[in-house]
Amino acid sequence: MTSAEREFDIVVYGATGFVGKLTAEYLARSGGDVRVALAGRSPDKLLKVRETLGESAQNWPILTADAASPSSLADMAARTRVVITTVGPYSRYGLPLVAACAAAGTDYADLTGEAMFVRQSIDDYHKQAVDTGARIVHACGFDSIPSDMSVYALYRRAQSDGTGELGDTDFVLRGFSGGVSGGTVASMIEVFRASSNDPNTRRMLEDPYTLTQDRSAEPELGPQPDLPWRRGREIAPELAGVWTTGFAMAMYNTRIVRRSNALLEYAYGRRLRYAEYMSVGSSVAAPVVSAVASAANNGVVALGSRFFRLLPRRLVERIAPKPGTGPSEQARDRGYYRAETYTTTTTGARYCATIAQQGDPGYKATSVMLGECGLALALDRDKLSDLRGVLTPAAAMGDALLDRFPAAGISLQTVRLDD
Structure with a gap:
């Protein structure tokens, strides 16, 4: 059966979970005539979820x-x-589902922030997915749409302007309100657990090209620290007076961006150096906050990767937010994020991409x-790239997502700074 002949356009797997239900609600509200089914372990729970999704979803199969x-x-x-x-x-x-989609030639999208899971997905299923046509x-x-798509938008802007390839590129989270989901915390626990038990895994996670397709093809650009702290003016003149610290998810997001560049045959540039930061403001206390936050971030990573095995699993899981739980609708609506990504191209042109979205x-x-x-x-299959296999959002559907963002309430704008 070809993709066009299939019964459904989208199956939401895990629709009884907190984010799974929110995703189903979004598709019911914004998906138009898309053919959706809900999937999971419990048909009874899925039926209860479907009842809450409104009239357009009441015929969605379970x-x-x-x-x-x-x-x-x-x-x-x-x-x-x-x-x-x-x-x-x-x-x-996750891997059994990746295996099923790779075998069936079915496209797949997830929310993982687990670098070693992605690495195993690449190692085990990339070639098969290429052969069957699966993305x-x-x-x-x-994790990691704002990072990945901001750099992709900068690449497209520089390409359109004819100003060369991207060089030093820095993502700065300027504003953020919301919580960390239980699923994200559970994923971080799995990363720490894997790295604490295996020195080889820990070394792979420390490599800036953890997710590369061909490590020998990657440029050697010297140290690319995951959790640096810098004065804003060292990143861009527009950030004078601002202090930053390393962004907690940089260890994952930076590797997704670098994989996008490699998958796109280094279209961003072979001198791309990419880092992520979080603004801590411009107050008198900001330099201290920046240094302390950076030390705390690095300490958590070091302790997590080396000594996590000393902590009882039950204790960690009892303290951490539970997957499938989340804040109230009012709290979700109040949340937001805004990030700026600065780049300088090989011809000296400077750009900034700003991405913002309302919602936790x-x-x-x-x-x-x-x-x-x-x-x-x-x-949007006519707008997708020709690539198949284990991909990133930008490499698989960069142009299609750029076109979709405005109607979805995601603002992504690029400006040239040196005109």
Whole structure:
């Protein structure tokens, strides 16, 4: 059965989870005539979710699928063009679904922030997905759409202007309000657990090209620290007076951006140096906050990667937010993020990309981003790249997402700074 002949455009796998339900709500509200099915382990719970989605979703089919049953995943994948999944931690539950989609030639989108899960997905299923025509797209939420698409937008702007390739490129989270989802925390726990038990895994995570397709092809650009702290004016004159610290998700996001560059045959440039920061403001206390936050970030990473195995699993899981839980609708609506990404091209041209979105980044905003990725994969196939295999959002659907963002409430604008 070809993709065009399949029964569904999108299956939402994990629709009974917190972000899964939000994603289903978004598709019911914004998906138009897209053919959607809801999937998960419990048909009864899925039916209850469907009842809350409004009239447009009341005929959506219910599919029973479970990571512990590969045959159920294979059946689900064979019936749809796209599977979007919120079932994590992905290193624990995700690979069987990647395997099913790669085998069926079915496109796939997830919310993972787990670098080693993506690495295993590449190692085990990239070639098969290329052969079957599947697009396996990781990192389709707050990790790492703002990062990945901001750099892609800068590349497209510089390409249009004829101003050369990207050089030093720095993402700065300027404003943020919202919580970290239970699923994100669970994913971080899995990363720490894997690195604490295996020195080789820890070394791979420390490599700036963890997710590269061909490590020997990557440029050697010297140290590219994950959690640096800098004065804003060292990043761009426009940030004079601002202090920054390393952004907590930089260890993952930077590797997604670098993989995008490699997948696109280094279209961004072979001298691309990419880092991520978070603004801590311009007050008298900002330099101290910057230094302390940087030390704390690096300390957490060091302790997590080396000594996590000393902490009882039950204690960690009891303290951490539970996957499937989240804030109230009012709190989700109040959330937002805004980030600026600065670059200097090989001809000296300077640009800034600003991305902003209303809604709690870990919940409401993420569900919109994931929903739009699913819609782009299902409906905008003439705008997608020709690449197949284990991909990133920018490499798989960069132009399609740029076109979709305005109607979805995602603002992404590029400006030239040296005109």
